[in-house]
Amino acid sequence: MIITKTYKYKLYESKKNKNIHQKIDIAGLIYNHCIALHKRYYKLTGKHLNKFQLMKHITKLKKKDKYQHWNLVGSQAIQDIVDRIDRAYQLFFRNLKHGIKTSPPKFKKIKKYKSFTLKQAGWKYVDDNLIKIGKKVYKFSKSRELPENIKTVTIKRDPLGDLYICFVVKEKIEVPDRQGKSSIGLDFGLKTFLVASDGTKYEAPFYYHHKLKELKKAQKELSSKEKGSNNRNKARKKVFRLHKKVVNQRRAYFFKLAHELTDKYEYIFIEDLNMKAMQKMWGKKIQDLGYSTFVEILEYVAKKKGSRVVKVDRFYPSSKICSKCGEINQNLKLSDRIFECDCGLKIDRDLNAAINIHMGGASSIGLGNVRPAIIEAVSA
């Protein structure tokens, strides 16, 4: 199987870096110029601008004095901008055709414009930790070996102004044969991060909650600072750094968990989470826990390791069914932590749901009866 992988390295701070910031700013200007042309064309014709015509037009503009500075950005980077807007418009029109109203690509603030992308031209790997971008050589922190067969190079800046180089490669990996391994159901809980159908509980790690508290404090401080003041800028940087830490730690934990689960199981059944509905129900807390990010990572890792993540229909009432007798308990409230049934089953609510997800998922793909022994153990 071929997978796309990104190798990211931080660029050392240097006076030269202002050249890169300038390139990103110009890329932003070009982006906005293209958006303006697209918008006008769409208004006039109801169609979107042909990307080859647009590229031709830009090549002409670059010869004029007024647009001379555009040449500082490589033509491949411009091609990438044109392609990206084209894809966004195609998606917009496809959605429209299916009756889904989304907005076409929008203007972006230059300060917030983030990156430009090069293919084979416009950059060169010099040696060790040196890379040539345009005419200048830059030094980066070589935190890991460089990959081979680099497809594209993206130069990115974050909101603090730090710069990164991202090498994108296609890598071929061997997918192991996982047939015959067992299966499991997972329930996403609010108290416990994950409850598995065999009774294993996976908590969101402590350091994460700790950092989250710190982040909330920093956000509160930020909102108390006067707009435009130096202190506000400092507070903003602190929030950004903490936020990044939280996101990174969470990702690391999600990857670890995904590997743990895919090492053990060929089939992993989960609920098809309707995040919008859940957010309405629980508020922001769900977002903080990052379930949808976890599901993405779990699916990515599973694909590489030959496991399968199967989503169980979101209308399957996994929490209301008795996992022992199949009776539906309509009276179960959101606040009930224990599931009780007339048949005598008394079980943790999330575990009951996980067992149902396991059984529902297994039968949906014809795995047969996977009724686990754990039910007897819990209810006894």
Ligand SMILES: [Zn+2]
């Ligand atoms: Zn029952």
